[in-house]
Amino acid sequence: MAEHFKWSDDYVFNIKEIDDQHRYFVSLLDRVYDYFLESAPRSTQEIILDELVNYALIHFETEEKYFAEFNYEGAEDHKEAHRELKAKIMAFQDESKTGTADLSDDLIDFLEDWLIDHLAKMDRKYVECFHNHGLK
Ligand SMILES: [Fe+2]
Numbered sequence: 276m277a278e279h280f281k282w283s284d285d286y287v288f289n290i291k292e293i294d295d296q297h298r299y300f301v302s303l304l305d306r307v308y309d310y311f312l313e314s315a316p317r318s319t320q321e322i323i324l325d326e327l328v329n330y331a332l333i334h335f336e337t338e339e340k341y342f343a344e345f346n347y348e349g350a351e352d353h354k355e356a357h358r359e360l361k362a363k364i365m366a367f368q369d370e371s372k373t374g375t376a377d378l379s380d381d382l383i384d385f386l387e388d389w390l391i392d393h394l395a396k397m398d399r400k401y402v403e404c405f406h407n408h409g410l411k
C-alpha cells in the first residue's frame with residue numbers, strides 16, 4: 276500500500292529545483308495515502324493535509340515565478356489550474372477539521388488526478404520554455 280504514489284522517471288523534467296519539489300510532493304502524497312487508508316487518527320490526518328496545502332502553495336509560487344520571468348505563454352491557464360487545485364485541497368482541509376465524513380476515497384482520487392493530469396501533463400508543457408531560458 277505504501278507504494279501507491281510512486282516517483283517515476285516519467286516525472287523528471289531535468290530542472291533541478293522543480294524535480295526536487297515534485298519528488299518531495301509525491302512522497303507527501305504517499306504519506307497522505309497511508310494515513311488516510313490506514314485510518315490514522317484525525318489529528319495526524321490534519322497535520323499531513325496542512326503540510327500538503329502548505330507545500331502545494333510554495334510549489335505553485337515557484338512555478339508561477341518562472342512563468343512571469345520567462346513570459347510563459349501558458350501561464351494564465353496554468354495559474355487557473357493551480358487556483359482550482361488549491362481550492363479543492365483547502366476544501367478537503369476544511370472538511371477534515373470540521374466534518375466527520377470519511378474523505379479517503381475522494382481525497383485519494385483527487386490526488387491521483389492531480390499527479391497524472393497536473394504534474395504529468397500540464398506541468399510538462401512548460402518544460403521546453405524553461406529549458407529554452409536555460410533553467411536546468
Ligand atoms: Fe508542479
Ligand SMILES: [Fe+2]
Pocket residue numbers: 335338353357393397398
Ligand atoms: Fe503546476
